[in-house]
Each structure stands twice: as structure tokens, then as C-alpha cells.
Amino acid sequence: MLKEKGYSDPRVDFEAGKVETDFITVGNMRTRVETTVKKIGRRENEVTLILTTEKIFKKVGWKRTKILGKEQYDRFFDEIEMHIYRELAKPEVKELPKAP
Numbered sequence: 593m594l595k596e597k598g599y600s601d602p603r604v605d606f607e608a609g610k611v612e613t614d615f616i617t618v619g620n621m622r623t624r625v626e627t628t629v630k631k632i633g634r635r636e637n638e639v640t641l642i643l644t645t646e647k648i649f650k651k652v653g654w655k656r657t658k659i660l661g662k663e664q665y666d667r668f669f670d671e672i673e674m675h676i677y678r679e680l681a682k683p684e685v686k687e688l689p690k691a692p
Contacts, residue, residue, distance in 0.1 A: 593675045594625060620648045621659070641668065 594602045599613040602625070609629040615622040626642040643665075646654040 593671065599625060615644075615646075621657075622646050622648075622654065639669075639672065641665070641672075643668075 594611070594613055598616055602611050602613045604611050609631075611625070611627045611629075613625045615624045623643060623645045626644070628640045630638045630640075632638050645657055645659050647657040648654055
């Protein structure tokens with residue numbers, strides 16, 4: 593999903609349940625995404641999302657700034673949820689046994 597949003601080659605650590613991207617710069621703003629997924633039940637996971645947004649200033653360089661409100665986070669989580677449902681709907685592919 594992050595690749596679809598323009599983030600190239602997110603770093604995925606399956607053991608730690610983390611995904612991290614590099615910054616995407618658009619104009620005088622740049623944004624990066626960090627997520628963690630923690631299993632809390634048999635069919636339940638907790639997803640933590642950190643969107644870091646910075647703005648460039650001539651005298652001080654990059655400085656964190658808040659541009660996203662609750663609506664943008666809600667929309668992002670809605671997209672994550674839809675992506676999960678699409679993945680769950682895909683038929684499971686079983687590997688064939690390897691020839692001896």
C-alpha cells in the first residue's frame with residue numbers, strides 16, 4: 593500500500609513487526625511513515641502509525657510540523673483496513689512439494 597502512495601521500497605522487519613519508509617519530499621514539505629504491528633489476540637492486531645511531516649525553513653532547515661488532523665489519520669486507517677480485507681480475500685496459494 594505504501595508503494596502505491598509513492599513511498600519507494602519500505603523497509604520491513606517481519607520479526608519486529610515494523611515498516612519504515614524514507615522521506616518523500618513534495619515542494620517545501622517532506623513526510624515519512626513508521627508503523628508497528630503487534631499481535632494482541634488470535635485474530636487481532638494493534639497497528640501504530642507515525643506520520644512524520646517536516647517543513648523546510650531557510651534559516652533552520654527541516655522542522656517538524658503538524659499538517660494532518662484526525663480526518664486524515666482516519667482515512668489512512670480506512671485504507672489499511674480495506675487493504676487487509678483485499679489480502680484476506682485472495683485465495684491461499686499452497687506450495688507444491690519439491691521433486692526429489
